[in-house]
Amino acid sequence: MKILVCISQVPDTSTKIILKDNDTAINSAGTTWVxxxxxxxxxxxxxxxxxxxxxxxxxxLVTVGKADVEPVIRKALALGGEEAVRIDADSNDxxxxxxxxxxxxKSGGYDLVLVGKESIDYNNGSTGVMIAELLDADFIGFATKxxxxxxxATVTREIExxxxxxxxxxxxxxxxxxxxxxxxxxNMRGIMAARTKPLKVITPSAVLAVTEILSYELPPAKAGIKxxxxxxxxxxxxxxxSEAKVL
Amino acid sequence: xxxxxASFAELSQVRKExxxxxxxxxxxxxxxxxxxxxxxxxxxxxxxxxxPFCLSRKFLVKPIAIDMNATENASAIxxxxxxxxxxxxxxxxxxxxxxxxxxxxxxxxxxxxxxNVAPILDRIDQQEEGLMQHLMEQAGELGxxxxxxxxxYGGFGKDFKTSMLVAEKLGAGNSxxxxxxxxxxxxxxxxxxxxxxxxxxxxxxKLASGEWKxxxxxxxxxxxxxxxxxxxxxxxxxxxxxxIINGQKMWITNAGFADVFTVFAKIDDDxxxxxxxxxxxxxxxxxxxxxxxxxxxxxxxxxxFFNDCKVxxxxxxSERGNGFKIAVNILNLGRIKLGGAxxxxxxxxxxFSVNYANEREQFGRPISKYGAIRYKxxxxxxxxxxxxxxxxRASQNMExxxxxxxxxxxxxxxxxxxGTEQYAIEAAIIKVDASETLDxxxxxxxxxxxxxxxxxxxxxxxxxxxxxxNRIFEGTNEINRMLTVDMMLKRAMKGELNLMGPAEKxxxxxxxxxxxxxxxxxxxxxKEKKYISGFKKAVLMVAGAAVQKLMMQLGKEQEVLMNLAxxxxxxxxxxxxxxxxxxxxxxxxxxxxxxxxxxxxxxINDAAEKIHKAGKEALNSxxxxxxxxxxxxxxxxxxxxxxxxxxxxxxxxxAKVIEENKYPF
Numbered sequence: 034m035k036i037l038v039c040i041s042q043v044p045d046t047s048t049k050i051i052l053k054d055n056d057t058a059i060n061s062a063g064t065t066w067v068x069x070x071x072x073x074x075x076x077x078x079x080x081x082x083x084x085x086x087x088x089x090x091x092x093x094l095v096t097v098g099k100a101d102v103e104p105v106i107r108k109a110l111a112l113g114g115e116e117a118v119r120i121d122a123d124s125n126d127x128x129x130x131x132x133x134x135x136x137x138x139k140s141g142g143y144d145l146v147l148v149g150k151e152s153i154d155y156n157n158g159s160t161g162v163m164i165a166e167l168l169d170a171d172f173i174g175f176a177t178k179x180x181x182x183x184x185x186a187t188v189t190r191e192i193e194x195x196x197x198x199x200x201x202x203x204x205x206x207x208x209x210x211x212x213x214x215x216x217x218x219x220n221m222r223g224i225m226a227a228r229t230k231p232l233k234v235i236t237p238s239a240v241l242a243v244t245e246i247l248s249y250e251l252p253p254a255k256a257g258i259k260x261x262x263x264x265x266x267x268x269x270x271x272x273x274x275s276e277a278k279v280l
Numbered sequence: 281x282x283x284x285x286a287s288f289a290e291l292s293q294v295r296k297e298x299x300x301x302x303x304x305x306x307x308x309x310x311x312x313x314x315x316x317x318x319x320x321x322x323x324x325x326x327x328x329x330x331x332p333f334c335l336s337r338k339f340l341v342k343p344i345a346i347d348m349n350a351t352e353n354a355s356a357i358x359x360x361x362x363x364x365x366x367x368x369x370x371x372x373x374x375x376x377x378x379x380x381x382x383x384x385x386x387x388x389x390x391x392x393x394x395x396n397v398a399p400i401l402d403r404i405d406q407q408e409e410g411l412m413q414h415l416m417e418q419a420g421e422l423g424x425x426x427x428x429x430x431x432x433y434g435g436f437g438k439d440f441k442t443s444m445l446v447a448e449k450l451g452a453g454n455s456x457x458x459x460x461x462x463x464x465x466x467x468x469x470x471x472x473x474x475x476x477x478x479x480x481x482x483x484x485x486k487l488a489s490g491e492w493k494x495x496x497x498x499x500x501x502x503x504x505x506x507x508x509x510x511x512x513x514x515x516x517x518x519x520x521x522x523x524i525i526n527g528q529k530m531w532i533t534n535a536g537f538a539d540v541f542t543v544f545a546k547i548d549d550d551x552x553x554x555x556x557x558x559x560x561x562x563x564x565x566x567x568x569x570x571x572x573x574x575x576x577x578x579x580x581x582x583x584x585f586f587n588d589c590k591v592x593x594x595x596x597x598s599e600r601g602n603g604f605k606i607a608v609n610i611l612n613l614g615r616i617k618l619g620g621a622x623x624x625x626x627x628x629x630x631x632f633s634v635n636y637a638n639e640r641e642q643f644g645r646p647i648s649k650y651g652a653i654r655y656k657x658x659x660x661x662x663x664x665x666x667x668x669x670x671x672x673r674a675s676q677n678m679e680x681x682x683x684x685x686x687x688x689x690x691x692x693x694x695x696x697x698x699g700t701e702q703y704a705i706e707a708a709i710i711k712v713d714a715s716e717t718l719d720x721x722x723x724x725x726x727x728x729x730x731x732x733x734x735x736x737x738x739x740x741x742x743x744x745x746x747x748x749x750n751r752i753f754e755g756t757n758e759i760n761r762m763l764t765v766d767m768m769l770k771r772a773m774k775g776e777l778n779l780m781g782p783a784e785k786x787x788x789x790x791x792x793x794x795x796x797x798x799x800x801x802x803x804x805x806x807k808e809k810k811y812i813s814g815f816k817k818a819v820l821m822v823a824g825a826a827v828q829k830l831m832m833q834l835g836k837e838q839e840v841l842m843n844l845a846x847x848x849x850x851x852x853x854x855x856x857x858x859x860x861x862x863x864x865x866x867x868x869x870x871x872x873x874x875x876x877x878x879x880x881x882x883x884i885n886d887a888a889e890k891i892h893k894a895g896k897e898a899l900n901s902x903x904x905x906x907x908x909x910x911x912x913x914x915x916x917x918x919x920x921x922x923x924x925x926x927x928x929x930x931x932x933x934x935a936k937v938i939e940e941n942k943y944p945f
Contacts, residue, residue, distance in 0.1 A: 049940060104380050111384055218391045221423025221436050224384045 034089045034181065034203070036080045037143040038114065039134055039161070040096045041069040042105040043154040056248045068105050071149025073112070074216040075209035079179050080147050081113040082214060088181050089145070091115055095137055097130050099123050103232065111219035111227040118233045125155055126242035131163030133237045138168060144203040145186065150175055150210040158208070165206035173199055177212030356680060359703040360768050362852055363816055364782040366809075369862035373441065373676035375668060375945075376864055382442050388422060389449035397456045401742065404455050404578035407570060412459050412578060413493065413537045420490020424450070425464055429472060430692075434485035440679040440696075441672065444620045448671075451624025454746050455578030461621055462533035462579075463487070465614050467494020470542040471557060473693050474598040474606050479557060483540055495538035497529035497558075497584050498607055505759045508553055508604050512545035512586065521593060523547070523556060525564070525586040531753075535567055536580030543586070544603045553603030557595040564589030575745030612700045614754045615707040616678070619671045619714035622750050625743070626664045626714075626721045630943040632739050633657060633725045636732070638941055647728070651927075654934035656724040658882075661933055665876070665945060666883045667710075667717040670856035674706040705767045708760040709852050712845070715750035715757060722747040761845030762838065768848070769827065783824040786817045790914045804865065804877075808858045808884055811921050815851040815891050818918035822847065822895045825911060829902045843898035847891045854887040875936055876945070878929040885921055892919040 044050065045065040053060040068077075083089040094117040096106045106117050120133045138146055146168070151158035158174075165172030177196060178189035186205050189198045189212075219227075261269045274280040357367050378386070396418055397404070403411055419425055428443040429435020443464075451457050468487045471479055471494075486492040503510040512527025525545050532541075541558045558565060568583035598606060634657055637648035647653045682699030686692050700707070726733035726740045733740040751757045771777035826840050834840065861880045865873045895915045903911055936944045 047942070104383070107380060108384055108387070216395070218395065218422060219384060219388050220421065221385065221388075221427070224381060224388065225436060227384070228381060 034083075034144045035091045035093070035142060036083065036089045036145045036147060037138050037141060038072065038077045038080045038092060038094050038109075039146065039148040039164070040072050040077070040094050040106055040109045040117075041149070041152040041154075042066050042096065042098055042102040043069045043152050046153065050251065052249050052251065056250065057246070059249065066102070066105055068109050069149050069152040069154075070216075071151060071153070071208075071210060073109065073149075075211065075213040076147035076149050076207075077109060077112055077114070078214035078217050079209060080145075081217075083145075083179075083181060084113070093117065093141065093143070095120065095134055097122055097124055097133050106232065107227050108219065110230045110232070111223040112217055113223060114230070116231040116233065118235060120237050121234050122237050124242060125246065126244045127155075127157045127159040128163055128244075129240050129242040131160050131167055132240045134160070135164050135167035136237060137235065138164065144205075145181065146170070146204070146206040147179075148206065148208050150208040161206055161208040168204060168206065170204040170206050171201040172206045172208070173201060174208040176207050176209045179207055179209065179213055356684075357677070358777070359677070359681075359701075360705040360771050360777050362706075362855060363768065363819060363848070364777070364779060366813075367855070367859055369859045370866065372673045372856070372859050372863060374860045374863050375672050376867065378445065382445055385427075385438075385442060386445050386449045389424065389446055390452075392419065392422060392424065393450065393453045393456075397453045401454060401578075405742070407536075407578060407580065412456070412580065415456055416459060416463060416493055417490045419450075419460060420488070424460070425468075425490045426488030427464070429468070429484060429488040433472070433480060434488040440682065441675045444617065444672065444675045447617045447620035448624040451621030452628035454625075454742060455576045457621050457625070458576045458579040458749075459534055461614075461617060462496065463494050465617055466496035466542070466610055467534060467538070467540070469610050469613065470496065470555060470597060470606050471540075473609070473697055474555070474602070475557070478594070479597070483557065487540065492539035493534055493537055495532055495534040495541045495584075496610075497532050497535075497541050497543040499531045500528060501530050505756060507544070507607055510544060510546070510553065512543070514545045514547045514554065514556065514591070516547075516593070517590070522590045523593060523596065525556065525558070525589040525591055527586050529584045529586075531571070532582055532584045534580050535582035535584050536570060538580075541565075541584065542597065543584075543591075544607060545586075546603075547600055550601055552601040553607065554600050555597040555603040555606050556591050557597055558586075558589065558591050562589055562591060574748060575742070576749055577745075609697050609701060611755060612704045612707050615711035615760065616671065616674060616700075616703075618750060618754050619667070619707075619710035620675075622714040622718040622747075623664065623668050623671055625747065626660070626667070626718045627943040629718075629721045629725045629740075629743050630657070630660050630664065630937065631941075632743070633660060633721075633728045634937050634941055634943075636738075637728050638938060640730075640732075648934075648938045651931075653728055654938070655927075655930055656728055657937045658930035658933040660721045660724055661937055661943065661945075662879050662883055662930075663717045663720055664943070665879050666853050666857040667714050669860040670706075670853045671710055671714060673856045673859065674703050674710055677706065678703050705764055705771075706852065708755070708764045708767070709845075709849050711754055712757045712760050712764075713849050713853050715747075718747045718750060758838075758842070761849075762841050764845045764848055765823070765841050769823075779820065779824075782816075783820045786820045786914075787824070789817065790821065790910060804870065805858065805862050807922065808880060811884055811888060812851070812855045812858055814918040814920070815847070815854065815887065818891055818895050818915055819844070819847045819851055821911060821914055821918065822898050825903060826898060837901070840898045840901055843894040846894040850887040850890050850894075854884050857883055875933055878932050881924055882926050882929045882933075885924055885926055888919045888921045892916065895919070 043066070045067045048065050051060040052058070077094070080089065080092045084092050092114040094106060094109050094114045096102055096117070097120045099121065103119065106119060110117055118137060120137060122133055124130050124133070146164060148161035148164070162172045162174065173188045173190055175191040176188045177191055180187040181203070184203050185200050186203060186207065187198065187200050188207055189196055191210070259272065261272065270280065356371070357365055396415060400411070416425070423436055424446060426435030427438045427446050428440065429437070431437045447461065450460050453460065468484065471483050471487070475483065483492070487494050498507055500510045500512060510527070512525065512529065514523040514525045517524055525543065527545055529543070539560050541560070543556045543558045544553045545556065546552070547554050564587045566585045566587065568585070571581045573581060634648065637653050637657060638646050640647050648657070678699050681702045682695045685695035685698055690698070722740065722744045726744050729738055729740045732738045735741065755763070768777065772779040823844050826834055826844065830837055830840065857880050861873060861876045864876055870877070892915060896912065899908060899911050899915065
């Protein structure tokens, strides 16, 4: 069984986001980049576990980005996987990204495509399901447990108020979240091996983006906090009504 | 110059006081000053291997006249040469040059601390049974215990700078950092560097993987700084198969869980120590309970007793009598590694400090808005950034010297030891500077936290207590200050370091009319380079005068030695910082390096004052009359800097720390 893991580069959560060009772009100078945690901690590590237990034969990584994303994909290779592909394009349009990845995935004959449930920069949470559609494969999102037996994937997923367990025939695309695996730290052996693992760069077929980012807005500054005594529910309700205006 | 009866008696007295003073009294007055007199011979005292007496003998010293300028474009700068030669900025390594793989390794260390160590610091400090061993094993699984161990012994054979980066990143791990440093440094390196093939094959792979933990037994209740005076003894058994060790060792880091101890003891009545590899299970080894310490409470520290402890003869490390050499060489490495560890701790404390200053509000505003707090944040960053510049400059020097010797055909391990020894002066300087920098940073960290800084619930309490040991172990900062001066002068005495030419030039300059003209070329760094050149002259002048005036007494004038060491430390760190910023500007441009330029200007401004103060104290203690007045004028001239607005510069630096809410570089 061949697994393809989709890796996205995102700003570190502690990085201060600075906007530029009249709030139409993010100033990437000084930004620390990391692997999207959902991709790294859950999708990639679960793929490696499936390889380690003999369920999967190959784990390949794919990312969409220009040359500056290579340190991040190499860090993913330090965790594991035999090879990686960088699709040489710059996109933050989910459909465009999905089309790039689906085109590559088709050519590679993958049985299982693992993605994070969303990337923590744009939080669209839609690339995975679009890849599935383009591959004409099943999709299971919000996975908390992923098992594969023969041609069948058994996936537990979070639903409103509980969880359900689904099965699907391969090929399948699964979007992973907490519970699928435990985060790992790259070890020295992996880091040193990452240097020599193949990192192919491919130029995708031209695909137009269907969305365009008009402008960015930073979240409003944190407002002051009012403490209300736990015994004084009336005061709390009053404040929620008159000040926060949520009731 | 022969040895008089009086000085022979004096020397015997000094010998009783300890080795270091003994070495220092042997410094001949070779540094010419004012009259430029140069003795053609000097007397060297030395001990025979078998006897306790000092002998004297005449050596011919050929004055090597090297022009300071003539050597400028020559070979790479040697250890200690920073005092007399200028280093090109592009030849140094700066932390802005870490490669992708090194950054990944650093990230692994940071993640390891965040996930495995930081959440359980209290449990670690309570010395929960088995916890530290488990952490060491986890670090071993990640490969962090074998970074610089050759691949043939199960390690990763990484270069020295990378191992320094690991020391730095794990240095933020409080007691874990101490256990890690002891294991990978003094616990592993004596066997790796001095063991024979069988010893290395038996012990190193298990130490590199973390299956076995290492400790190092040198210090004894009566033998601390004066390590060679230890009373532990080893005797060959009647059947010649074992050494029987008897003795008591104390302050042994990792003792509680170590499997392998490198133990120093004298065989029979030897003059010098020998070293032995002792396994935990060997008969006759026992441990005292854990010591109760001020800080690093999670680090295991115990006394180790050897009662007729039977050690197989094949576990003698290196040759008989080689122990002191092993101890000294391992300490050279330990000192710079300690610099790395304190650097990592310092950056973490800055992060804590600025987080708190940004959150804590008083009088309606976060305290980071107040100038008094901003000053502290800026100064923490300035000191750490400067210290870091020196640490990695010296690390690179050690690495390059090692590589050079390997390329010339030297055995890699021998080359590593030689390369490190070559920069032992810099290692001692870094040990002092980095540990004192961390103490400053934690002290101000407590202050920024205010009342909470004094509470055991905030991180400053532990950080403050844990920091303090760094000024004590790996040679106290006082011993390291004396060593800095001692090694410098010894190298001059051996003709390895030409202090004479430059000192003569300074003496001449002192007699000449000062140059009040503006410097020819006003470039970005021309002022700072002139200041640093002045600092060098100040050190050469005061050291030269001290050697000439005090002669054989210099070793006893420890206050003067401290002054000279302080001058050397300020000079080395200031120069390293200036070179780093110069290289950075070449890489990234002036605008992108504006804050680093501020850091450099403030640090050099303050270094000038400190060098002036230390020089003044020294001169006032031994010089008199016109000579004193002339040197004082020279000192003022050599440490003169133009006035700058340090408040504005510190505000710029603080603004960046506050904005990023962390150490910003």
